Amino acid sequence: MLTSPRARLCMMIGAAVLALAGCDRDPAPAAPEAPAEPAAEDTQAADKAVPDVPDVPADAHDDASGGGEAHVHGVGEFAVAVDGNQLTVTLDAPLANFGLGEGDADAMDVSTDISDGLVSFAGNADCRPGDRHVTTRTVGDHSSLTLELGFTCADVSKLEGVRLNAFTTFPHFETVDAVFIGPDAQVADMLTPGNPELSTR
Numbered sequence: 001m002l003t004s005p006r007a008r009l010c011m012m013i014g015a016a017v018l019a020l021a022g023c024d025r026d027p028a029p030a031a032p033e034a035p036a037e038p039a040a041e042d043t044q045a046a047d048k049a050v051p052d053v054p055d056v057p058a059d060a061h062d063d064a065s066g067g068g069e070a071h072v073h074g075v076g077e078f079a080v081a082v083d084g085n086q087l088t089v090t091l092d093a094p095l096a097n098f099g100l101g102e103g104d105a106d107a108m109d110v111s112t113d114i115s116d117g118l119v120s121f122a123g124n125a126d127c128r129p130g131d132r133h134v135t136t137r138t139v140g141d142h143s144s145l146t147l148e149l150g151f152t153c154a155d156v157s158k159l160e161g162v163r164l165n166a167f168t169t170f171p172h173f174e175t176v177d178a179v180f181i182g183p184d185a186q187v188a189d190m191l192t193p194g195n196p197e198l199s200t201r
Contacts, residue, residue: 073097074174078191080162080198082182087127087151089119089162095136095143097172102143115147117169122197123160127151156182159200167193 076093095102098114115132130150137144153159162180166173176191178198187199 074172076166076173076176078164078176078178078198080178080180080200082156082159082200085153085156087125087153087156087159089149089151090146091118091164091166091176092146093144093166093173093176095145097166098145098170099172100145102138102141114145115149117165118147118149120163120165121159121161122163123158123200125156125159126154127156127159128153161197161199161201163197164191165196167191167196 073094073096076091076097078092079088079090081088081090114134121127128151130152131148132150133148135146135148137146159182164176164178166176174192178189178191180187180198180200182200185201187201189195189198191198
């Protein structure tokens with residue numbers, strides 16, 4: 001079983017995206033039958049077609065030795081999961097988002113102070129902090145950080161949202177893909193400085 005915080009974060013975001021992708025969709029119409037032989041002019045047009053190339057952010061880095069993991073400054077992934085009265089918050093982002101250089105990864109392995117005040121809660125769930133873990137990884141010349149914060153809540157059913165305070169604490173954050181997975185709801189959203197709260201309903 002995968003137990004690293006990054007592996008759990010990827011599985012949570014992937015599961016939520018798949019679940020949300022199937023909501024309220026009509027089945028796709030059947031594809032039309034392809035002609036037996038394309039016309040000569042259609043073949044010539046297809047030969048001249050140029051495929052669309054996706055835009056790559058200017059600050060995206062891909063290291064050949066890193067197995068293809070994208071490293072984009074300013075972005076991150078945020079997941080909130082509920083299990084009984086336990087709430088787990090995970091944030092994964094490049095070190096640069098935290099105002100740190102690529103070479104600062106070793107110093108961060110032992111410091112959990114970076115997670116102080118990282119999140120706050122809307123509603124009356126009365127969530128108290130518990131365990132917190134900081135892990136770093138370096139792929140090629142690029143380093144990233146994963147924070148995992150545990151909370152125990154008196155009444156998680158009263159939780160209305162989770163605010164990510166990283167945008168004010170660490171101004172290098174620009175956008176964060178966020179997902180909430182609870183017993184009664186799964187919510188996905190894009191968090192920004194103007195929209196820093198992930199709804200839990």
